[in-house]
Amino acid sequence: MYGDLAIxxxxxxxxTQKLEHLPPYQTELVRSVAREVRELNKECTTLLEPLDxxxxxxxxxxxxxxxxxxxxxxxxxxxxxxxxxxxxxxxLEEMVWNGNDVxxxxxxxxxxxxxxxxxxxxxxxxxxxxxxxxxxxxxVRQYGELLSAYKGKWTDIDLTGSLEPPRDLFIxxxxxxxxxxxxxxxxxxxxxxxxxxxxxQGDVERLIAQxxxxxxx
Numbered sequence: 727m728y729g730d731l732a733i734x735x736x737x738x739x740x741x742t743q744k745l746e747h748l749p750p751y752q753t754e755l756v757r758s759v760a761r762e763v764r765e766l767n768k769e770c771t772t773l774l775e776p777l778d779x780x781x782x783x784x785x786x787x788x789x790x791x792x793x794x795x796x797x798x799x800x801x802x803x804x805x806x807x808x809x810x811x812x813x814x815x816x817x818l819e820e821m822v823w824n825g826n827d828v829x830x831x832x833x834x835x836x837x838x839x840x841x842x843x844x845x846x847x848x849x850x851x852x853x854x855x856x857x858x859x860x861x862x863x864x865x866v867r868q869y870g871e872l873l874s875a876y877k878g879k880w881t882d883i884d885l886t887g888s889l890e891p892p893r894d895l896f897i898x899x900x901x902x903x904x905x906x907x908x909x910x911x912x913x914x915x916x917x918x919x920x921x922x923x924x925x926x927q928g929d930v931e932r933l934i935a936q937x938x939x940x941x942x943x
Contacts, residue, residue, distance in 0.1 A: 728766065728799045731759050732806035739813040748817050748828075750857035756807065763803050766796045818858075818866050822873055824935045828858070828866045897927045898942040905938040 738752055773789055774781075783790025821828050856863065877885050905917035910929040917923075917938065933939045 728762060729802055731755060731762065732803045735759060735806050735810040739810045742813050742817060748814065748821070748857060751814070751859040751862060752810075753859060756810070759803050759807055763800050766800045766803075770796050814862065815865065818862060819869060822866060822870050825932050826936055828870075895926060895928075896924055897930075898922060898924050899930055899934070899939040900942055901938065902940050903938055905933060908933070 735752065735755055738749065738755075742749055770793055773793055777789070781789075783793075818828060858866070899922065901917045901919050901921045901923075904919050907914050907916050908929070910926065912926070915923060915925065917933070922942070930939055934941055
């Protein structure tokens with residue numbers, strides 16, 4: 727039935743809001759919904775061809791009702807498509823602001839889904855190793871460049887940092903994965919996996935957000 731596929735997209739979007747990662751792009755589902763819109767539009771065009779500009783739906787209620795229902799289906803499908811893509815772009819922008827490597831995370835998530843046997847159901851259908859569509863990858867790249875240019879005007883302020891003031895200036899952290907050396911106000915720290923440090927929170931907030939470090943209570 728018309729509209730059923732679009733509802734599935736909305737359900738995917740709702741699940742995406744509750745996840746930390748971004749699920750693979752539903753390429754085939756999006757294409758099917760767009761194809762449905764084109765079919766409905768074609769049917770409307772066919773119905774209107776024999777009619778003149780003075781068509782009165784009350785004189786031909788059957789045709790008027792079909793046109794009205796088809797337009798409702800098309801409008802709902804478009805709204806569902808917009809909601810699905812808006813949810814994903816919001817998630818992508820949040821990840822970029824948090825300093826995450828979106829392309830790397832997308833590839834990791836794609837591999838994890840494939841390893842669990844979900845590739846056929848959740849894949850983007852393009853044979854791509856990423857869970858993002860090509861358009862999303864380009865969007866992330868351009869958004870990242872735009873954000874870098876914006877932050878470049880405020881080099882003395884970390885615009886991606888937490889909006890809440892820290893309770894402690896210094897915190898204990900554990901290194902979850904090798905991050906190399908970082909330069910702090912008190913010297914250089916070599917972040918090797920499983921090591922622990924007592925550092926200034928402002929020096930490692932970005933690394934915590936990116937998953938390199940874990941804050942200890």
